[in-house]
Amino acid sequence: MITGIDHVQVAAPAGCEADARRFYGELLGLAEIEKPEGLRARGGAWFRCRGQELHVGVADPFSPAAKAHPALAVAAPRLQELAERLRAAGFPVRWDQEIHSLRRLYTTDPWGNPVELIERGASTPLVYPDPELSDGEVRLRRWRTEDLDCVRQAATDSRILQFASVPEVFSREAALEFIERQWSRLEDGEGISLAIARAGTDLAVGLTWLGFRPWHGVVGLGYWVVPNARGRGLGGRAARLASDWALGREGIARVDALVQPENLRSQRLLLSAGFTREGVLRSLLSFGASRSDAIIYSRIADVAQRQANG
Numbered sequence: 369m370i371t372g373i374d375h376v377q378v379a380a381p382a383g384c385e386a387d388a389r390r391f392y393g394e395l396l397g398l399a400e401i402e403k404p405e406g407l408r409a410r411g412g413a414w415f416r417c418r419g420q421e422l423h424v425g426v427a428d429p430f431s432p433a434a435k436a437h438p439a440l441a442v443a444a445p446r447l448q449e450l451a452e453r454l455r456a457a458g459f460p461v462r463w464d465q466e467i468h469s470l471r472r473l474y475t476t477d478p479w480g481n482p483v484e485l486i487e488r489g490a491s492t493p494l495v496y497p498d499p500e501l502s503d504g505e506v507r508l509r510r511w512r513t514e515d516l517d518c519v520r521q522a523a524t525d526s527r528i529l530q531f532a533s534v535p536e537v538f539s540r541e542a543a544l545e546f547i548e549r550q551w552s553r554l555e556d557g558e559g560i561s562l563a564i565a566r567a568g569t570d571l572a573v574g575l576t577w578l579g580f581r582p583w584h585g586v587v588g589l590g591y592w593v594v595p596n597a598r599g600r601g602l603g604g605r606a607a608r609l610a611s612d613w614a615l616g617r618e619g620i621a622r623v624d625a626l627v628q629p630e631n632l633r634s635q636r637l638l639l640s641a642g643f644t645r646e647g648v649l650r651s652l653l654s655f656g657a658s659r660s661d662a663i664i665y666s667r668i669a670d671v672a673q674r675q676a677n678g
């Protein structure tokens with residue numbers, strides 16, 4: 369029956385709006401949303417926190433919460449940066465080590481309510497490669513709003529639609545949303561999505577994606593190339609560039625990829641990019657009502673180093 373948490377409310381004294389905007393909006397970076405018209409006269413301010421909301425509501429008389437608090441997730445590795453911003457703005461920062469596997473801290477909002485901040489995502493930061501990754505034929509770069517045609521072409525391919533989130537029915541808005549989602553992957557600590565572009569024209573023809581797996585130091589690789597750019601080695605080059613780069617970053621030991629048994633092209637691609645076939649994971653993937661085995665391929669850091677040294 370219950371499908372999730374819709375919002376949490378923190379209490380604040382009358383006249384709290386400017387402080388609420390400064391703390392929850394400017395410092396913590398939550399986007400303010402308009403309160404429904406009927407509730408505006410009560411004061412307070414509402415903020416969006418991805419799929420949920422945080423409401424600052426006026427309580428009269430007011431007293432700060434002693435223990436109850438919202439806990440907000442902060443994209444790794446940015447908790448330290450946020451802690452420094454909070455301190456600089458005069459808010460307390462109390463790191464808590466009681467749960468060894470989590471980096472987290474407590475602060476208080478402008479009215480003394482506790483707020484917990486927990487770092488989520490990988491501890492190894494990925495950043496946009498600088499300089500950009502290129503091997504002379506292929507360039508891996510940040511997605512741009514001019515890449516709409518690549519998204520349109522991707523939506524014509526049933527295999528891409530099967531596992532990627534490209535909009536099934538193309539519209540400018542849906543394609544722009546897709547591109548914005550690619551940007552947010554890094555910000556949200558999920559991994560990184562890069563456009564595969566031809567080095568000569570810089571035209572985007574595909575996507576490569578490195579996403580954190582639940583195991584420390586392990587990232588998964590995904591990719592697609594639009595139908596009319598296939599068979600020219602672009603996918604293989606992109607997989608090699610992306611995995612070489614990832615394995616050269618501190619803390620990343622393994623890049624792996626899952627492929628359906630009938631996707632021979634993708635399996636050839638991985639072998640050409642230096643990956644090793646490890647085995648079959650039975651009935652791992654689900655597509656609607658049907659399931660499929662997956663073949664798992666990987667590259668690991670020291671072998672990649674030996675490959676690079678010839």
Ligand SMILES: CC(C)(COP(=O)(O)OP(=O)(O)OC[C@H]1O[C@@H](n2cnc3c(N)ncnc32)[C@H](O)[C@@H]1OP(=O)(O)O)[C@@H](O)C(=O)NCCC(=O)NCCS
Binds near residue numbers: 599600605632
């Ligand atoms: C898989 C995909 C990314 C390949 O992109 P690409 O740019 O065509 O790849 P490449 O040109 O580097 O070719 C990869 C290998 O497949 C081989 N290949 C090409 N067509 C093939 C076919 N029909 N059957 C088997 N192998 C084929 C190529 O010869 C090459 O192998 P080689 O280096 O040993 O010669 C692309 O087909 C695609 O986007 N498919 C749909 C999405 C998808 O399946 N993504 C992967 C999910 S795991």
